[in-house]
Each structure stands twice: as C-alpha cells, then as structure tokens.
Amino acid sequence: MTEHQDGSLAYLAYGLLDPFPDLVAAVSTRSGGMSAPPFDSLNLGLHVGDDAEAVWRNRRLFCAAVGVDADSLVVGQQAHGTGIAVVTKQHLRRGSRAWDDGLPGTDALITDRPSVPLLTLVADCCVCSLYDPVRRVVAVAHAGWRGLLGGILPRTVTAMSESFGCHPSDVRVGIGPCIGPCCYEVGHEVAAEFEKEFPGERSTFLRKEEPASMHLDLTAVAQRQLRQEGVLDEHTEVSGICTSCNTDSFYSYRAEAGVTGRFGGLIMLRA
Ligand SMILES: [Zn+2]
Numbered sequence: 001m002t003e004h005q006d007g008s009l010a011y012l013a014y015g016l017l018d019p020f021p022d023l024v025a026a027v028s029t030r031s032g033g034m035s036a037p038p039f040d041s042l043n044l045g046l047h048v049g050d051d052a053e054a055v056w057r058n059r060r061l062f063c064a065a066v067g068v069d070a071d072s073l074v075v076g077q078q079a080h081g082t083g084i085a086v087v088t089k090q091h092l093r094r095g096s097r098a099w100d101d102g103l104p105g106t107d108a109l110i111t112d113r114p115s116v117p118l119l120t121l122v123a124d125c126c127v128c129s130l131y132d133p134v135r136r137v138v139a140v141a142h143a144g145w146r147g148l149l150g151g152i153l154p155r156t157v158t159a160m161s162e163s164f165g166c167h168p169s170d171v172r173v174g175i176g177p178c179i180g181p182c183c184y185e186v187g188h189e190v191a192a193e194f195e196k197e198f199p200g201e202r203s204t205f206l207r208k209e210e211p212a213s214m215h216l217d218l219t220a221v222a223q224r225q226l227r228q229e230g231v232l233d234e235h236t237e238v239s240g241i242c243t244s245c246n247t248d249s250f251y252s253y254r255a256e257a258g259v260t261g262r263f264g265g266l267i268m269l270r271a
Pocket residue numbers: 179180181182183184242243244245
C-alpha cells in the first residue's frame with residue numbers, strides 16, 4: 001500500500017486497485033482528524049463513545065480527501081458475523097450519520113451502484129476491499145477471527161457471483177492493516193477452532209510463541225480462503241501492517257485495551 005497525504009490527513013491506497021479510474025478505494029489512518037484522546041484523531045466510528053460531532057467532521061474530512069460525499073456513505077452495524085447486504089436504492093445513506101441507522105447485523109456490503117461509498121470500520125480486524133472491474137461491482141468486508149471462521153470472505157465473493165454474475169478470477173482484493181501474528185495472541189479454544197477448520201494447516205495460521213502462547217495470522221487465513229474461492233494470488237494485495245505495532249498510525253482494540261477509535265476501509269464506483 002502507498003500512503004497519501006491531504007494536509008495533516010493521511011490515508012492508504014492499494015497499488016492493485018489504484019490504477020482503475022472508475023474506482024475509489026482507500027483505508028484511513030488516525031492522522032488528521034478532530035477527535036480528542038483516546039480517539040485521536042481521525043476516528044470514524046460512531047459506536048465507540050466518541051463525540052458524534054467530531055466523528056461526523058472526521059468522516060467529512062476523510063471523504064473529502066478521497067473525493068467522495070460523506071452524506072452518501074453506507075455503513076453496516078458490524079457484528080463479527082457473516083451478514084452480507086447487497087446495497088440497493090433503499091439502503092442509500094444508511095449509517096452515514098448514526099450507528100443505529102446502519103444496516104443491522106451486516107459485516108459485508110456489496111453494490112454495483114456508482115457514487116455509493118461503502119465504509120467498514122476496524123481496529124485490529126481485517127478490512128477487505130473487493131472489486132470486480134468486469135462486472136463493475138465493489139464490496140467491503142469486516143473480518144476478525146469469528147467472521148473468518150464463519151466464512152465472511154468466501155461468502156462475500158459468492159454473493160457477488162450470485163447477485164451480479166462476478167467470476168472470482170476477476171475479483172481484486174485488498175487486505176488492509178490488521179493485528180499481525182507478531183501481536184495477536186489467542187486462547188487455545190480459538191486456536192483449536194482454526195485447527196478444526198483447516199486440518200493439517202496449523203503452521204500456516206498459528207505460531208507458537210514462548211512460553212506456551214498461540215498467535216493467529218488473520219491475513220494468512222483470509223488469503224487461504226480467498227484462494228480456495230478462486231481469487232487469484234496476483235489479484236490479492238496485503239498491507240502487511242500490524243495495527244498493534246503501529247498505534248501511532250492505526251487504532252488497535254487489543255493494544256489500547258478496548259478503548260479506542262476505528263479506522264475504515266472505503267470503496268466506491270465512480271459515476
Ligand atoms: Zn504486531
């Protein structure tokens with residue numbers, strides 16, 4: 001990913017997605033916003049206890065920097081599940097101004113409508129931005145360990161195929177900053193769930209650290225599932241940035257003990 005600067009506001013873009021002129025795809029950072037600590041400063045989450053007015057200003061600043069209309073945002077009420085919404089005319093602006101108004105139980109958003117920016121919020125979970133340049137369809141998904149185990153990513157690709165005829169081999173995927181295997185210690189129950197889901201592949205996803213802790217690699221799981229679904233490796237870009245190691249640039253739920261803001265992955269088809 002490459003960093004872009006708009007005044008004091010910084011955001012990241014994918015080298016894989018940047019060349020498409022009909023697409024806006026960006027990941028925000030925590031730099032350049034209005035929120036006070038512990039949400040400093042570009043918190044985009046309305047559900048974390050921050051001042052709503054500051055969050056609205058932050059959303060407008062980020063959207064202006066990447067060239068989209070903040071009032072048109074569509075946001076889901078993420079639930080660490082596998083709820084997927086195909087965004088149509090009736091969903092426009094849902095969640096743009098209030099968490100309660102967001103699409104309920106929705107961890108992935110898909111649309112073929114131009115000028116509808118889809119936003120997913122994270123602080124350690126993966127935000128995945130998907131784009132099919134052939135069918136002109138975009139999606140964004142929130143994927144933590146529960147969502148990955150539930151298959152949120154393959155389900156999103158399947159929903160793109162079923163709703164719009166997308167072929168997985170056409171789909172491009174950017175996987176944004178998330179907590180890395182360096183920092184993401186998980187309990188043995190969680191580790192066991194992944195071993196059950198992917199028998200014989202333990203070493204791909206789990207790292208044993210001393211003395212006896214297990215560390216999970218969310219991005220490796222995401223890549224494995226996307227590959228299985230038919231997404232090509234050369235159509236996948238991984239940020240490789242650990243949120244927990246980089247709390248100066250990103251929010252980390254784990255590193256900041258649960259009291260922090262959210263950065264976001266935004267994707268939109270231009271008209
Ligand atoms: Zn780390």
